[in-house]
Amino acid sequence: MTRKRILTVAVAAAALAVPAAASAQPIGPTDPGVRCAAKVGPGQYEFYLPGERATDVNGNKWVCGPDGQWFRDYSALIAQRHLVYQVVSAKLAP
Secondary structure, three states: OHHHHHHHHHHHHHHHHHHHHHOOOOOOOOOOOOOEEEEEEOOEEEEEOOOOEEEOOOOOEEEEOOOOOEEEOHHHOOOOOOOOOOOOOOOOOO
């Protein structure tokens, strides 16, 4: 009887330990630890995560890169085609 009780307690303890180990995994994305800094005033900075977009005072759009460096956001540019018509008029002599 004692052996059966010890076995039951050991199985119950093992069953309780398995969900605790499974729930120890982090929930959500991990912090990459990389930031891009944007100076917004004298001695004041705003920090952005990789992939975030910002616009500077000149209207240029920038994206925070995975290495913490800014690069131009060319996806914001709009390419437009302008059609140019050339009209040729011939003056016919009578």
